[in-house]
Amino acid sequence: MAHANVQETGPAGWTEKASTLPVIGKFRDVRQEFLRKTGNPLLAIEEISFDLFEGHLVSLLGPSGCGKTTFLKIVAGLVKGYTGTVQINGVDVTDPHPDVGFVFQQPNLMPWRTVIKNVTLPMEIRKEAGPEATARAHELLKLVGLEGFEDAYPNQLSGGMQQRVALCRALVHSPKLLLMDEPFGALDELTRMDMHDLLLDIREKTGATCLFVTHSISEAVYLSDIVVVFSQRPAVIADFIEIDLAYPRTPETRYSADFTALEHRASRALGITR
Amino acid sequence: MTKLLNNWRLALYPVAGIVVILVVWQLYTDLFGVSQIVLPSPTDIWGAMVKNNSLLLRETWPTLLECIYGFALALALGIPIAVAVANSRTLNLILYPILIATQSIPKVAVAPIILIWFGIGMESKLAIAFLVAFFPIVVDTATGLRATPPGLIELARSLRASPSQVFWKVQFPAALPFIFAGSKVAVTLAVIGAVIGEFVGSNEGLGNLLLTANSQLNSPLAWAALVWLSALGIGLFVIVVIAEKIFMPWAEGGH
Structure with a gap:
């Protein structure tokens, strides 16, 4: 089925290997214009088409202001007025999808809620709060190494810890698809590398599909199955790079020749190197 | 420890x-x-306080009620109006100039008019206390509601929260520090409002007692009433601070 879809429009970089997996996100000729106050429209995204396969971690890599966050927010149902096709599990996206979790650049924790109450917030909003939700939240906090911080307030945690809480909150309703908007961009280098391994670990344990926005080449290559390189605004796909490095990836992976070659390819697509 | x-x-x-x-x-x-009439000594004032203890206590009660009722009414009306002003541009354009206009009128000047409307009893004092307490509560609450971090609202939207969930789970708690800041100002102003009302026309309360003692050149008693009034103001302020600590436990214990 996925195979047929892909063949008929042939998005850039489609590979035979991926075609065995079911498609969770289908994006075709996605185009987004914004009306500016001055009157003339701003074309943020010219044309983006690709398939997101179940279980994959796909990075959207591009320069600042290229439209990658806009694209992610379209998929999240937070930005409207696009043209083209954006489907999650075959359903057109018009509003936030219930089976999606979103991690923002900022942790966006409610300062008046304890850690555990922040994590169970999505369940409260869905009116599914209860002992089960709390148990799930405890389990997730344990997974990210925050056991014992359940009753702390966000202002008592470091930036990295706050982002881990935000990750748990995005996962608490067991979403099929995790959307992440430069979630580790505000963290220091060492914390960020820890978070990379944590994310890969969580992906392994939950099997969630991830769409990950970043402007870090090494982050994109280290984490992803596929890196979709966005051009400068208005965005088109500059390259579609399959990262054929074996999982589990370890800090040593960052120093292999294959890793460097993939980084180089991405930086060529971004126009940084030749 | x-x-x-x-x-x-x-x-x-x-x-x-x-x-x-x-x-x-x-x-x-x-x-x-x-002279004791010009400036009674602290021991004179203490003596008057001890001697007139039951009188002072009796006169404190109506003033306290005027302050509490006026302040409570300011909260009950001020917060919904702030919500309207913060969420609707039209209502903001209609109400804000009126709010500022009412605020710029000196309350002492309207007090006699209010007395004509509501009579010499508690209602007129309550109304004046309300009028002075109302403005800081509306302005601070509206500011707080508008200052809700957009990221938190976007998060709630991504979770498919309904408009009422966005308000109760995000906007309102985010505005709480501002509501308490406004309340601290408002509760002390309510005391001033109540005393203005009693000065203009009343037959009970600490303001009335102060005025009566003054006219009889009983300065120690007037000063004793003044001490009780400031204690009343401080007491009400402390109650708001304690409420703030109870309702906003997260505000403490940061880095």
Whole structure:
């Protein structure tokens, strides 16, 4: 089925290997214009088409202001007025999808809620709060190494810890698809590398599909199955790079020749190197 | 434990300041033989307080009620109006100029008119206390609601929260620090409003007692009423601070 879809429009970089997996996100000729106050429209995204396969971690890599966050927010149902096709599990996206979790650049924790109450917030909003939700939240906090911080307030945690809480909150309703908007961009280098391994670990344990926005080449290559390189605004796909490095990836992976070659390819697509 | 000890030490500073002022005051009135009518000494005032204890207590009650009712009414009407002003541009454009206009009228000047409307009883004092307490609550609450971090609202939207969930789970708690900041100002203003009302026309309350004692040149009693009034204001302020600590436990214990 996925195979047929892909063949008929042939998005850039489609590979035979991926075609065995079911498609969770289908994006075709996605185009987004914004009306500016001055009157003339701003074309943020010219044309983006690709398939997101179940279980994959796909990075959207591009320069600042290229439209990658806009694209992610379209998929999240937070930005409207696009043209083209954006489907999650075959359903057109018009509003936030219930089976999606979103991690923002900022942790966006409610300062008046304890850690555990922040994590169970999505369940409260869905009116599914209860002992089960709390148990799930405890389990997730344990997974990210925050056991014992359940009753702390966000202002008592470091930036990295706050982002881990935000990750748990995005996962608490067991979403099929995790959307992440430069979630580790505000963290220091060492914390960020820890978070990379944590994310890969969580992906392994939950099997969630991830769409990950970043402007870090090494982050994109280290984490992803596929890196979709966005051009400068208005965005088109500059390259579609399959990262054929074996999982589990370890800090040593960052120093292999294959890793460097993939980084180089991405930086060529971004126009940084030749 | 050390924190508690530190708090005690911190409390010593203002106490020391007050003690110094009282000693200088007492010495000044004793040494220079200042008339009790012009400036009663601290011991004179203390004597009047002890002697008129039950009278002062009786007169405190109506003033306290005027303040509490006026302040409570300001909260009950001010917060919904702030919500309207913060969420609707049209209502903001209609109401804001009116709010500022009412605020710029000196309350002492409207007090006689309010007395005509509501009579000499508690209602008129309550109305004046409400009028002065209302403005800071509306302005601060509206500011707080508008200052809700957009990221938190976007998060709620991504979770498919309904508009009422966005309000109760995000906007309102985010505005709480502002609501309490406004309440602290408002509750002290409510005391001033109540006293203005009693000055203009009343037959009970601490303001009325102060005025009566003054007209009889009973300065120690007038000063005693003044001490009770400031104690009343401080007491109400402290209650708001305690409520703030109870309702906003997250505000403490940061980095």
